[in-house]
Amino acid sequence: MATTTKEKSPHLKRFHYTLDVAVDKPFNWKQMLRLLQFLKPYAKTVLPIAVIAMLVSTAVRLIVPVLIGRVAINIAVANQDVNLLIELVIGISILYLLSYIGNTVRIKYVNILGQNVIYDLRKHLFSHVQRLSNRFFDNRSAGSIIVRIMNDINSLQELFTNGIINLLMDVTMLISIIVILLVLSPQLALAVMVIIPIMFYISTKLRKNIRKSWQDVRIQQSRLNSHLNESIQGIRITQSFGQERANTEYFDGVNTDNFGTWRTATRKSAMFRPFVEMSNAFGTVILVAYGSYLIINGTIDVGTFVIFGFFIGMFWEPISRLGQMYNQLLMAMSASERIFEFLDEQPNVAEKENAKHLEDIKGHIEFDRVQFSYDEDRIALHEISLEMKPGEAVALVGHTGSGKSTIANLINRFYDPTKGSVKIDGNDLRDVKLDDIRQRISVVLQDTFIFSGTIMENIRFGRPTASDEEVIEAAKVVGADEFIQRLSDGYQTEVEERGNILSAGERQLLSFARALLADPKIIILDEATASIDTETEMKIQHALKRLLKGRTSIIIAHRLSTIREADQIIVLENGKILERGSHEELMNSHGEYYHLVKSQFQMLDQL
Known part of the structure; x- marks a missing residue:
């Protein structure tokens, strides 16, 4: 894939670092599962603690609206039971304290998990590159190798630090809310969720374009790092020929391309959140209109309406984060493609499985x-x-x-x-x-x-x-x-x-x-x-x-x-x-x- 770089100095010609990136492939879940294999060492220690803490805080968020609607409004307020209200306030306070503890533990352990996985992945990639043959380095610049080991692995940090646990939390919450709403009032639940198929269709159309944009970002970052490495190592030659200005102008072209790809990718990614917020607005309008109609007809009570009000706000929140999470997955997949390209590289000079030891030699x-x-x-x-x-x-x-x-x-x-x-x-x-x-x-x-x-x-x-x-x-x-x-x-x-x-x-x-x-x-x-x-x-x-x-x-x-x-x-x-x-x-x-x-x-x- 070639990208044209602005050159203000026609006499200064550079080698363009190109990377073959398949932008038209579907999302590679097999590759993502391969990436998640790096969680295995922590599957029995850090990960379960983070998951349990997440489930505790998520359960509290789901229980509180039900208590407010069913107990506070339908029973305590309706019967003017002050004692029940006081007990409810104390109970909800205890639940929120439990949620606070759960969130604190979750944040601590997902950070431990993320940092350890990134450490392991970077160590694994560096060790693998160390064992590759000279022919591998003949065909690649030092800068393009550095960007894989540093930038591309750094791009996975957010995925392992927050992304995976947040994904589990949002999926759990979303499914739980849907089940609760369908149990409370199937009619109202289906009415407020009618926008989901439309939102899914439009967001699917955006995915390919966004993924391509993030792959372009990786290509330009690799080119920028390669040029930086070359420029710094060759600074004495640049200065001895008086080419500082020409070199700066070329860097400006590479940097401009890098800036442009980042701007395009972030602009496209930013389209998700407003789109989800617009969906939230439609859902709220439907809730107020159709929910009020059902209350007047006696189909649902006020407590149920209040529960729906709580959950509608909570319903679109995980969807919004899942949209952002998908962008994060796109970035992670783009980076992981490049990381696994190196990990799948086999030495041209391969050691046989049954290779024999050479205890000592004479030098013949x-x-x-x-x-x-x-x-x-x-x-x-x-x-x-x-x-x-x-x-x-x-x-x-x-x-x-x-x-x-x-x-x-x-x-x-x-x-x-x-x-x-x-x-x-x-x-x-x-x-x-x-x-x-x-x-x-x-x-x-x-x-x-x-x-x-x-x-x-x-x-x-x-x-x-x-x-x-x-x-x-x-x-x-x-x-x-x-x-x-x-x-x-x-x-x-x-x-x-x-x-x-x-x-x-x-x-x-x-x-x-x-x-x-x-x-x-x-x-x-x-x-x-x-x-x-x-x-x-x-x-x-x-x-x-x-x-x-x-x-x-x-x-x-x-x-x-x-x-x-x-x-x-x-x-x-x-x-x-x-x-x-x-x-x-x-x-x-x-x-x-x-x-x-x-x-x-x-x-x-x-x-």
């Missing part, structure tokens, strides 16, 4: 005629066969898009081969538990991600059970201890989001310490020294030797100093292996590697 890696495609139009690897022996350092060399990072991704099992197999110690990765694979592999990327928190916590991320002494030792080995000690609070220094208080080289040193602490059997360096200046690189060359010693290492790099000591260098081009061998062997063959090295030296000479 084999690619057996591996072919891989990120999409149908482009093959990233063409039947690659290679072997990496335990403890061997293997360098992957080639131009951008040659398949170097793809090989690293397949070793980590972020993706599965389209054809062929990737094996570690003779075990096909598809037959082994994912956690066992990834706990024995460490990856150091060019764009190191530093989490908010302390330096100590960031390094310990590699092995959460490590002691402070082990963390510090790992930092010393890679040469990070020196700059950490210069920080205001040393290892307890709080780093900002993404580690912005640190230089690129310092962040990279932390990633080396993190990888070393994990003590992996296989380590992947994906352009890991690209962000480090020459002076810093010289300091960590010794640390790299310590880091890679005894481990199978896959090194993706362009710098000759990083790869020349590799046991095996594999030269890739367009997903195929052109050459392989040691540095000396490849230089002597005067092939593609030789020309890459020569061109690098020529570039250095020109500096």
